[in-house]
Structure formats: structure tokens, C-alpha cells
Amino acid sequence: MIDDDLVFKALADPTRRFLLDLLFARDGRTLTELESELAMTRFGVMKHLRVLADADLVITRRQGREKLHFLNPVxxxxxxxxxxxxxxxxxxxxxxxxxxxxxxxxx
Amino acid sequence: MIDDDLVFKALADPTRRFLLDLLFARDGRTLTELESELAMTRFGVMKHLRVLADADLVITRRQGREKLHFLNPVxxxxxxxxxxxxxxxxxxxxxxxxxxxxxxxxx
DNA sequence: AAGTTACGTGACCAAAAGGTCACATGTCAA
DNA sequence: TTGACATGTGACCTTTTGGTCACGTAACTT
CATH class of the missing domain: 1.20.5 (Single alpha-helices involved in coiled-coils or other helix-helix interfaces)
Structure with a gap:
């Protein structure tokens, strides 16, 4: 196991855990929708989602100009x-x- | 839930995860014994153990001049x-x- | 009592992480 | 095809974190 570091580092930040909570409550949201739930600029949220995706905690799917985010519990x-x-x-x-x-x- | 931040922050470092692995394999070790397994000074290991204890991932018990460390899975x-x-x-x-x-x- | 062993504290420095902004690309709709 | 919308990149700054060291206290041993 090598990439476990990405998972733990991703979980270390409270904003990212809150994002997982949001996706746990309801999947398939866009960046803009998630941003509206946080007191942070879009860029911050995007960076966090990137970290979660790199750790495979969040799976993404493009749909037109939108990008949908899903929680991966594995x-x-x-x-x-x-x-x-x-x-x-x-x-x-x-x-x-x-x-x-x-x-x-x-x- | 407030103190969950301590847990995730504690798990974010590879050295601390390795310490948990060591304790998972065998409980009740002293600082000096754990230090001998790592390429790091005693002070570094002590700091890491402190973080783990604050997060309640490790439970300690004094015994004379030694301090024994136990893994807490909760x-x-x-x-x-x-x-x-x-x-x-x-x-x-x-x-x-x-x-x-x-x-x-x-x- | 003196030496050795085991743990503890505070200051310090280098590296990493969180957050924002200027700028840029692709996509839908009228 | 013009404008609005949704996401993306790189540079930048501030704060946090990992690690070491000088110094210190407590306990076992002989």
C-alpha cells in the first residue's frame, strides 16, 4: 500500500471532511453547488475536491460543462x-x- | 463532534501511522522501544506519541520510570x-x- | 551518594498546507 | 456570435507542522 498517504492527508482537513459529509448526504453535486455551502471562494473548494479525488475518496464524472462528484467509501x-x-x-x-x-x- | 479533528490530524502523518502499526502488532511498549524502530530522534517520536495520545488513539500508563503505550481502536x-x-x-x-x-x- | 536510565519541556528552523487572486479554456443558449 | 456560466491553472502569501537540540526532572542500581 503506497497511496494511503493521500487518503489520510485528504481526511486531515475539516473542510474536506465536511465536503464528504455533504456528498454522503447526497451524491452527484457540482463544484458550484458545493461551494454555495461553504464560506470560501470557489478556488479553495476546487483545491479541496482535487485532493479528495486524488485520494480516490471522491469520484468525478463530467457532464457537459459540469463536473459531478460522488463519494467513494472504499x-x-x-x-x-x-x-x-x-x-x-x-x-x-x-x-x-x-x-x-x-x-x-x-x- | 468536536475533537475528531485531533484524530484525523494525528492519522495524517506516516510516522504516526507506523507507530499505530507497531502497537497493533504488539501493545504496551515504551517510548525507547518504539524509538528503536524508527530513524528519528527520541524527541520526534515523543512528539508523535503525544499527538496520538491527545487524539485518544493511544492510551498510556505509567509504570515506574517507564510509560507504556496501548492502541485504542475506538x-x-x-x-x-x-x-x-x-x-x-x-x-x-x-x-x-x-x-x-x-x-x-x-x- | 553517584551514575545511569527513561521520560519531559521550550525554543528554534525548514518544509508543507490552506486560501486567494489574476487569468484562461470550454460549453450552453438566444 | 455574443454573452453568461462552469470549471481549470499558476503564482503568491500566511499559517501549520515535522524534526532537532539544549536543558531538566524523576526513578532504578550498585
Whole structure:
């Protein structure tokens, strides 16, 4: 594995994580639409999307003069698999379920 | 969610990911032992471990003059849960299994 | 007590990352 | 074919981050 650095570097910025959140909520958006959700110039957003695309966290498709952006969950799953053992997975998930329950489900 | 930034920033550096790999292979190591695995001064490693501990990815316990380090998988699981839907989880995992099979299992 | 071992702090420097802007190309629509 | 729209590039500046070093404290050993 060589290109994992791109994935982690891409996830390191809060703006990029917010972009993934937006695409997780609804896929196939254009740059201009995503820009309208952020307090940043178009150029900043474009740079961030480029980083996400290079990391394969976002997949793009041109359509006329527009460019549509889609979330790719595969690299995220690979992070999980790197440090969470198959045998401890159930324990970790159960621990988190408990934590969420104690915190009252919503926050 | 506020402190997730610490987690992602911590994971952004290859040296810190390698430290997690080391602890994933075997827990409860001291700073000096971890340092011996890296081409870096003790101070660099200490700084990295501090970042990991602040992010709650590593849990420490003092024992005499030594400080033992343990891997905490919970924040990793939270990353997974943020962008991987319960409904698409099976699909994503299956896709990765297939990918690994096509690549010949080992690399 | 003295020497050795293990960890800790603050300052410092070089490299990388985030964000903006001037400028530029391609595409749709009247 | 003119104008508006959507995306793209390179240079630039500021802030953050990675790494080292001088110096310091605490604990085990003999």
C-alpha cells in the first residue's frame, strides 16, 4: 500500500471532511453547488475536491460543462480494516453502541 | 463532534501511522522501544506519541520510570461509522474482499 | 551518594498546507 | 456570435507542522 498517504492527508482537513459529509448526504453535486455551502471562494473548494479525488475518496464524472462528484467509501473501509482486528471488531462496535446509548443517542 | 479533528490530524502523518502499526502488532511498549524502530530522534517520536495520545488513539500508563503505550481502536471505528452506511457496509466489504482476491491475497 | 536510565519541556528552523487572486479554456443558449 | 456560466491553472502569501537540540526532572542500581 503506497497511496494511503493521500487518503489520510485528504481526511486531515475539516473542510474536506465536511465536503464528504455533504456528498454522503447526497451524491452527484457540482463544484458550484458545493461551494454555495461553504464560506470560501470557489478556488479553495476546487483545491479541496482535487485532493479528495486524488485520494480516490471522491469520484468525478463530467457532464457537459459540469463536473459531478460522488463519494467513494472504499478507502474508509480500508482504514478500518488496518487497525481493527476481525476478532476485536465486535467488541469495539459494542463499546461504541454502549457509549452512544450512555450519551443519549443524539449528540 | 468536536475533537475528531485531533484524530484525523494525528492519522495524517506516516510516522504516526507506523507507530499505530507497531502497537497493533504488539501493545504496551515504551517510548525507547518504539524509538528503536524508527530513524528519528527520541524527541520526534515523543512528539508523535503525544499527538496520538491527545487524539485518544493511544492510551498510556505509567509504570515506574517507564510509560507504556496501548492502541485504542475506538476512534478508528468512529471514522468508519461516519461515512459508511449500515446498508452499504456489506457491499463495501464485499467489494474489498473481491479486490484483495484479485490482487492475489498478499500485497 | 553517584551514575545511569527513561521520560519531559521550550525554543528554534525548514518544509508543507490552506486560501486567494489574476487569468484562461470550454460549453450552453438566444 | 455574443454573452453568461462552469470549471481549470499558476503564482503568491500566511499559517501549520515535522524534526532537532539544549536543558531538566524523576526513578532504578550498585
Amino acid at each position: 478507502p474508509i473501509r480500508q482504514i478500518h480494516d488496518r487497525w481493527i482486528d476481525k476478532y476485536t471488531e465486535h467488541r469495539t462496535a459494542a463499546l461504541l453502541d454502549l457509549k452512544r446509548e450512555l450519551e443519549g443517542e443524539s449528540p | 476512534p478508528i471505528r468512529q471514522i468508519h461509522d461516519r461515512w459508511i452506511d449500515k446498508y452499504t457496509e456489506h457491499r463495501t466489504a464485499a467489494l474489498l474482499d473481491l479486490k484483495r482476491e484479485l490482487e492475489g491475497e498478499s500485497p
